[in-house]
Amino acid sequence: MPEGSIAQAGIGCHFMASWMERDTTGLIQMGGEGVDWASHSMFTKTPHVFQNLGDGTYFHSGILAIRQAVAAKANITYKILYNDAVAMTGGQPVDGSISVPQIARQVEAEGIALLPIVSDEPEKYRGHKDQFPRDTTFHHRSELDAVQRRLRETPGVTMLIYDQTCAAEKRRRRKKNAYPDPDKRLFINEAVCEGCGDCGVQSNCLSVEPVENELGRKRRIDQSSCNKDFSCVNGFCPSFVTLEGAKLKKTEGHAFDPAELARRVDALPVPHTPLDDAPYDILVTGVGGTGVVTVGALISMAAHLEGKSASALDFMGFAQKGGSVLSFVRFAATDALLNQVRIDT
Numbered sequence: 569m570p571e572g573s574i575a576q577a578g579i580g581c582h583f584m585a586s587w588m589e590r591d592t593t594g595l596i597q598m599g600g601e602g603v604d605w606a607s608h609s610m611f612t613k614t615p616h617v618f619q620n621l622g623d624g625t626y627f628h629s630g631i632l633a634i635r636q637a638v639a640a641k642a643n644i645t646y647k648i649l650y651n652d653a654v655a656m657t658g659g660q661p662v663d664g665s666i667s668v669p670q671i672a673r674q675v676e677a678e679g680i681a682l683l684p685i686v687s688d689e690p691e692k693y694r695g696h697k698d699q700f701p702r703d704t705t706f707h708h709r710s711e712l713d714a715v716q717r718r719l720r721e722t723p724g725v726t727m728l729i730y731d732q733t734c735a736a737e738k739r740r741r742r743k744k745n746a747y748p749d750p751d752k753r754l755f756i757n758e759a760v761c762e763g764c765g766d767c768g769v770q771s772n773c774l775s776v777e778p779v780e781n782e783l784g785r786k787r788r789i790d791q792s793s794c795n796k797d798f799s800c801v802n803g804f805c806p807s808f809v810t811l812e813g814a815k816l817k818k819t820e821g822h823a824f825d826p827a828e829l830a831r832r833v834d835a836l837p838v839p840h841t842p843l844d845d846a847p848y849d850i851l852v853t854g855v856g857g858t859g860v861v862t863v864g865a866l867i868s869m870a871a872h873l874e875g876k877s878a879s880a881l882d883f884m885g886f887a888q889k890g891g892s893v894l895s896f897v898r899f900a901a902t903d904a905l906l907n908q909v910r911i912d913t
């Protein structure tokens with residue numbers, strides 16, 4: 569957010585901005601983004617808000633929220649976050665076909681005049697400007713702050729489309745050779761790093777990690793989560809080393825011996841499952857990729873095979889972003905004892 573502005577959160581992984589001290593708050597149902605502001609704005613001295621809206625939500629029902637904002641003559645700027653995937657639920661393609669030029673044309677028809685496009689690759693629209701409304705402007709993401717300041721000074725409903733492929737999706741597509749993969753990697757020389765943290769500020773990237781050594785806290789790049797955005801070098805730090813054509817070493821897996829596994833499983837004690845007249849609850853917790861959902865599924869299936877009643881409720885929306893994942897697993901001797909799938913406080 570530009571200094572002095574606030575944003576309202578919406579449904580999607582961008583909701584995480586509201587946990588990150590980014591002047592972003594609020595919670596409303598999918599497709600209701602900005603609807604609350606039309607009335608709220610009449611009871612506050614705050615003249616304007618930004619409203620975040622993902623591309624999937626836009627296509628599903630968010631365009632109706634924009635229409636109502638125009639009808640209500642609200643003073644609001646919608647930020648359409650075009651990341652090219654339903655990133656929160658596993659990176660599925662957005663239902664239907666929706667492109668940045670299509671969104672621009674649709675909202676122009678809804679009466680939105682000021683419509684800058686901001687992207688990490690604005691040059692890709694060179695030669696395609698005729699697909700957009702006539703007054704559309706194109707900006708590199710380094711201009712985001714200035715663009716937002718201009719939008720908030722413009723009365724009425726304005727919109728910004730931020731076009732950048734989801735970072736988690738980039739990594740997944742690269743694994744399938746379905747996305748360009750620059751043949752270079754960045755490393756931080758810990759012997760040179762002074763631990764100032766500027767690379768994290770410049771890049772705002774979760775792959776820049778703290779690492780402690782005998783000289784204090786330094787930084788390193790987590791190569792497995794790096795999306796090769798390379799913005800961490802924007803600070804012009806001498807600690808960075810760029811390797812071109814380098815491949816990561818693969819760690820050797822442990823030799824797997826099925827007989828040894830069977831022997832170890834047989835040696836485990838049979839767990840005591842105290843199922844009398846009350847349910848038994850297990851809350852499995854972790855982050856994305858650690859097997860939380862698998863554990864919940866295995867345990868509940870095992871209970872089912874033993875003829876018990878079982879339920880599993882998984883919260884995994886943020887798994888793609890390295891966020892928390894929960895599996896609420898409940899069993900009971902009979903179905904009648906399992907009233908709800910959530911474990912209460």
Ligand code: SF4
Pocket residue numbers: 756760761762763764765766767768786787803805806807808
């Ligand atoms: S790598 Fe450079 S910018 Fe990052 S913490 Fe170390 S000295 Fe600072």
